Amino acid sequence: MGAKIIQFDQGWSCLQKGITKLKKILEGAPGGHFSSEEYMALYSTIYNMCSQNSPNYSQQLYEKYGESLTEYIRATVLPSIAENHGEFMLREFVNRWANHKVMVRWLSHFFSYLDRWFVSQKSLPRLKEAGLVVFRECVYEKVKSNVVACVIGFIDKEREGGRIDRGLLKNVVDVFVEVGMGQMGGYEVDFEAEMLADSGEHYSRKAVSWILEDSCPDYMVKAEECLRREKERASHYLHSSSEQKLVEKVQHELLVVHAHQLIDKEHSGFRALIRGDKVEDLSRMFRLYHKIPKGLEPVANVFKQQVTDEGKALVQQAEDAASSQQGSNGAGAEVGLVLIREILELHDKYMAYVTGCFMNHSVFHKALKEAFEVFCNKSVAGISSAELLAGFCDNLLKKGTSEKLSDEIIEETLEKVVVLLAYYSDKDLYAEFCRKKLARRLLFDRSCNEDHEKSFLTKLKQQCGGQFASKMQGMVTDMTLAKDIQTNFEQYLGTNPNVKPGIDLSVTVLKTGCWPNYKSSDLNLPQEMVKCVEVFKGFYDSQTKRRKLAWIYSLGTCNIVGKFEPKPIELVVSTYQAALLLLFNDSDRLSFSEILTQLKLTNEDLVRLLSSLSCAKYKILIKEPNTKTVKPDDNFVFNSMFTDKMRKIRIPLPPMVDEKKKVTEDVDKERKYAIDAALVRIMKSRKVLGHQKLVMECVEMVQSIFKPDIKTIKKRIEDLITRDYLERDHEDSNMFKYVA
Template sequence: MVLVRKIIELLDKYNFLSHSLFYNALKVALEKSCRTVTGRSSAELLITFCDNIFKKGGSEKLSVEAIEESLEKVTDLTSAPENQIIFEEYLRNNTNVNTGIDLNVTVLTSGFWPSYKSFDLSLPLEMVRCVEVFKGFYETRTKHRKLRWIYSLGTCTINGKFESKHIELIVSTSQAAALLLFNNADRLSYSEIMTQLNLNHDDVIPPPTVDERRRVIEEVNNDRRYTIDAAIVRIMKSHKVLGHQQLVMECVEQLGRMFKPDIKTIKKRIEDLITRDYLERDKENPNIFRMSMTILVVFKYINGKLA
């Protein structure tokens, strides 16, 4: 690692890469020095150097800015075709080396996107490099547009390496950022994760939209409808004949153990059960209900079979 750092300092001092003759001489000298001093190729040393600084800033404990600067220098050193070939081959043969993240970006002008809430997520170092590289590439293509990252729409595939096995996880960008924090820590509190990622509770668990709330309410009401129907049928099966007010009150008592029932909803469910021939009104007093004869016959048949 010391050798690579010295080479980077040499580049800073003399700016070799802007002159083709010096650059070609540097390539030869770099490879020869690496082989002589370490017995390894320059590409091997450079990728090991990258892997080291990705892990907590390396033994030098570098800041984010210093890591970015070092990676840019390494990119310059590997830009020669010969080094790229060696570099890629070394990566293929050393899958345990952490080289960063593959990034796929979809770019649309704001007019094509629906309105989404964006938040300023503090990405881990593993992600920062990817974003900066794409930003640099994008800025070479256009000078009049600004990238705005919508992290809530992103997904990540993470390879989790556990003691017993490896697991592939498909998660959101914020979830991936949170998981990557545990590469450098065994335990983090909820507040520590929020602080490090620059998030608040609503960013992680956003409040539901109006449509989502409406959908949830409809689903709950549907579930409760069947529960209310079942309670009415149980009560009427027990009593056979019951007045309207007593039926409603017994429903409220039974259902109150699960949720607070709405009186109007109970009355609607009674009317619906009458329409479906589960109940029938007394011919002389419409406020008195009876189990329909059809349902009573069915219950007797079922009880006989069970007996």
């Protein structure tokens, strides 16, 4: 016997009773819950209506499921939400959504057989999804604008200091998310967009008011507090995806829109904070702007300008000081020492801000570098920046000037100098001046400490590469070997009593590769000096057969005793000066021409020598006639009455050539070689390259050592073409080919 056929009206009447009871439960009516018998009766009814072959009511039941939900919403849910306002409306909205989910869940249980078979076969929306869609279409779409406006109103109220129910707002926001059923479009379009727009307007009004009323520090405190509160607000009742958007909106209105006004405030902006050393406020400014894309650029630009202005002011002060001291010996050099010291202090000051307040951010390192490059490369009183820095290092490392400083301070200062060197464009010029000054310190025993010299060279090597300081390191090594040779020479004299130079002799033997080129005129040495040279030459030839000695008399010094009538005085003079003075052992009076004949010097060199001994500070010789310049028809007499309060004096000899000019010429020559080498390397790897690209790559290759002049590069290209290293393309004159 088959199962009893259930007609639709009969079955739906039974189901209607269950749905009505469910509605009453949701409305809070007493009388309880579904018993298992009631639940099974409802389930069985639906099962039978869907499983019987004819008539099968699956389609009708599916439609009735939606209609029953829609009817309930229109009759009960919508009116209950509409009759409330403000907080009560929000609570009703949240409660009705919660009830609807319960109702859909129960009905889905009742209709589960329909869901498993009919819905799957027909590819229809599942009952739970269909039930939620009913709420979205019949409730959410009708009340969302009022709900959104109410929520935003509460948010604004809280921003103004009012108290609100954050839990309620969290529940409302959750409804916007859940109604999307896995999609965030509804939340983002219906709520988030409105909330962000309102937030922007709110903080735009606040910013306009604060930027006029508050100082920069006060404004930043308020902005930071607003951002903190917005993050807290987002974490309490907004979806997690909204936090970053909300923060960016607030940042834009408070910080981006008014960035320049805030940073440039006359009495409290960035420059004022720097001048007042307001570390906390500067740190706050960094915190506020570093999370904004390109937000730090306006701050860094003002920072750069501030550093540039202070640096230029230091250079101008130095220039003014040099002008006021014009005519004083060494005025430019002394002013240069002060300037470099002040620049180092300025770098310390602003590097402390970069590392402390600005957390070592690259944009501030870049700004600091660009600022220092502007004024570090300016000359003062005709002295190039490279020479000034080299002079500062020389002053730090030579005897007499650095002895008052502790080893730690000297090392620390050298470290700072090497860091500062990174901002100089003419590093090769600096290296050459350093090499010249190092040579003088080493050759004339003026270096305060060998360890400091080696440490400084190591620092230069680390900063600029091994090649940069290789010649200077070779000079230091040469001096160590020279000391060993001198020791061997003394032992040689001790073991050969018949070989005596007659006077105390110390010779420094150096290799020509590392040291600067020194001009040395031929000199007819006095017999006493000739004997010294021959003795040492005999010793050196016994030590090596491969090397030949070339004597550089211009670098030699002699200590001779002048037997003046008031008292004997020890004179520290150059080899040339000593040779000239020794002539007066045999004659009290000599003419210019007689001295010239005996020493075999050029007129120019002899004038320089006689000027140092008769026209300068110490007048060892009396010139006849008594004029300020030496002429070929002058006569010279030994000044037997010369005296000085010191028992030992050094008589300086003016340099043979303009050392500064010589260094510059040597560096220019080396730069041509460097540019040639760079051009050939580039073309060897590229084979064919355009003119502009070749120039750019050449600049990039050599700019770590010096800033090349574009005109010079063009001339070197033409020279390489002449020498058949490169050739122009026959069809395009701007293209070059490498000639293998």
